Amino acid sequence: MQNLKLIADEKELARQKEFLQRDREYTQELEAQLGRTPTYHVTNFGCQMNARDAEKLSGVLSEAGFTEAPDESADFVIFNTCTVRDNADQHFYGRLGRASHYKKSNPAMKIAVCGCMMQEKCNVDKLRRSYPYVDLIFGTHNLFRFPEYLCRVFENSQKYGASASARRVVDVWESTDLIVEDLPVERRYRYKSGINIMFGCNNFCSYCIVPYVRGRERSREPKEIIREIEKLAQDGVVEVMLLGQNVNSYGKDLEQPVTFADLLQEVAEIDGIKRVRFMTPHPKDIREDLLEVIAQHPNIARHVHFPLQSGSDRILKKMNRRYTKEQYIERALKIREMIPDVAITTDIIAGFPGEGPEDVDETIDVIKRVRFDNAYTFIYSKRTGTPAASMPQVPEEVVKEGFDRILSAVQESARNSTGALQGRVMTALAEEKNQQMDGYITGRLSNNTIVHFPGDESMIGKFYDVSLDDNKGFYYFGKALRENERGY
Numbered sequence: 001m002q003n004l005k006l007i008a009d010e011k012e013l014a015r016q017k018e019f020l021q022r023d024r025e026y027t028q029e030l031e032a033q034l035g036r037t038p039t040y041h042v043t044n045f046g047c048q049m050n051a052r053d054a055e056k057l058s059g060v061l062s063e064a065g066f067t068e069a070p071d072e073s074a075d076f077v078i079f080n081t082c083t084v085r086d087n088a089d090q091h092f093y094g095r096l097g098r099a100s101h102y103k104k105s106n107p108a109m110k111i112a113v114c115g116c117m118m119q120e121k122c123n124v125d126k127l128r129r130s131y132p133y134v135d136l137i138f139g140t141h142n143l144f145r146f147p148e149y150l151c152r153v154f155e156n157s158q159k160y161g162a163s164a165s166a167r168r169v170v171d172v173w174e175s176t177d178l179i180v181e182d183l184p185v186e187r188r189y190r191y192k193s194g195i196n197i198m199f200g201c202n203n204f205c206s207y208c209i210v211p212y213v214r215g216r217e218r219s220r221e222p223k224e225i226i227r228e229i230e231k232l233a234q235d236g237v238v239e240v241m242l243l244g245q246n247v248n249s250y251g252k253d254l255e256q257p258v259t260f261a262d263l264l265q266e267v268a269e270i271d272g273i274k275r276v277r278f279m280t281p282h283p284k285d286i287r288e289d290l291l292e293v294i295a296q297h298p299n300i301a302r303h304v305h306f307p308l309q310s311g312s313d314r315i316l317k318k319m320n321r322r323y324t325k326e327q328y329i330e331r332a333l334k335i336r337e338m339i340p341d342v343a344i345t346t347d348i349i350a351g352f353p354g355e356g357p358e359d360v361d362e363t364i365d366v367i368k369r370v371r372f373d374n375a376y377t378f379i380y381s382k383r384t385g386t387p388a389a390s391m392p393q394v395p396e397e398v399v400k401e402g403f404d405r406i407l408s409a410v411q412e413s414a415r416n417s418t419g420a421l422q423g424r425v426m427t428a429l430a431e432e433k434n435q436q437m438d439g440y441i442t443g444r445l446s447n448n449t450i451v452h453f454p455g456d457e458s459m460i461g462k463f464y465d466v467s468l469d470d471n472k473g474f475y476y477f478g479k480a481l482r483e484n485e486r487g488y
């Protein structure tokens with residue numbers, strides 16, 4: 001069964017590589033017509049997984065012969081959408097409207113839309129109906145067919161003309177078994193990379209749209225993942241982030257099951273990989289074997305993102321999170337006990353259906369007891385088709401009151417834990433030039449804290465021992481004392 005599946009994956013990959021060859025020819029024709037190299041722009045929304053998908057889209061477009069443009073005035077513009085909260089949807093429609101203005105002055109321009117929003121029929125219908133300038137629509141399950149779709153966009157526009165509605169390419173799948181990973185990738189950073197270890201989610205938290213738009217859990221074969229990371233390491237990548245909606249269930253669906261702890265250990269032992277991160281472990285099934293692997297490998301980041309969502313047992317049950325407040329606290333404190341210096345960060349939702357001030361009190365109690373190092377607080381957003389959408393909703397002013405209280409509790413907690421690092425020397429990866437301050441580099445500690453220090457571009461991608469001199473609340477200013485080749 002597995003073998004047949006791998007053969008199908010390989011066959012599809014070969015097909016797409018052929019399309020990519022044809023894309024190159026079409027791009028050359030376009031280049032002759034425009035009298036310059038055609039440009040592309042990928043606009044990305046959403047999580048780390050979408051960011052990784054965006055790198056694949058860029059990879060295909062640059063392999064096809066386009067060069068990257070800084071904004072949506074490019075010849076090929078693609079929007080990789082997110083639908084986890086309503087504001088992500090609104091943001092996308094705003095940007096799409098703006099791109100249409102560019103198209104008026106550049107008739108050769110093509111606009112494509114893909115990603116999680118396209119897995120919802122209502123959005124595809126809306127684009128078909130009211131956005132005639134969109135040339136290509138596809139979803140999350142068939143992203144690997146992008147080379148083929150690109151080809152059809154070129155062909156249809158020759159066949160039907162640039163504005164006829166018959167030219168438009170639309171293909172959205174309900175699901176897929178295929179895992180096609182070896183298409184070109186254009187990494188945003190040369191020294192770090194995300195790696196998909198699995199796709200989809202089986203948890204169906206009652207507020208969440210992700211299982212509907214990303215399908216069921218599918219793990220990649222460990223040897224494929226290791227091979228990809230070894231290649232990245234040879235290419236100069238020093239930090240990897242293993243990506244999955246619930247990494248704790250990695251490997252359960254493979255013919256020869258593997259645990260996430262085993263995979264993480266193997267990745268941490270790859271030559272040249274100096275820092276390993278992962279996202280996201282679900283608190284319902286985090287286990288000690290994972291914490292042991294982290295504790296034993298200093299190159300695994302001292303950071304666990306551990307989404308709480310709510311501290312109230314009543315709300316957790318309605319959210320279908322499958323842990324209680326006390327179980328969560330016990331597991332978080334176990335992380336602190338087994339991994340000295342670890343930072344624990346979290347996600348919290350304010351205003352879930354039925355949440356009252358007493359539930360918020362419970363959440364604040366968890367914030368105080370776990371002492372989160374950082375937290376994202378989101379206002380609950382009703383997602384059509386999820387169970388929580390049909391539960392009685394909380395009035396806006398009650399949501400706001402709860403949100404504000406949670407926010408000030410997490411800010412206090414984050415300020416305290418950042419402050420505790422004052423005066424220490426810790427290892428930072430120099431990540432980029434500081435956008436605001438000339439002559440400064442922005443670095444990141446293993447525990448995910450940001451530190452800015454004097455330096456130049458030649459330092460980017462290397463590790464430095466940095467003194468944390470000046471605490472600015474949630475980040476530091478410091479000095480790079482020496483390079484640290486080991487990375488920890």
Ligand code: SAH
Binds near residue numbers: 348
């Ligand atoms: N798989 C990850 C989360 C992915 S979504 C996990 O289980 O933790 C990222 C975050 O978005 C979630 O942790 C949650 O806090 C938030 N989120 C998801 N759906 C939401 C909704 N409908 N409204 C508000 N926040 C939501």
Ligand code: SF4
Binds near residue numbers: 210
């Ligand atoms: Fe959404 Fe829950 Fe799956 Fe995370 S675990 S993606 S919150 S359903």
Ligand code: F3S
Binds near residue numbers: 047048082209
């Ligand atoms: Fe958004 Fe899809 Fe990620 S809905 S959060 S981009 S999985």
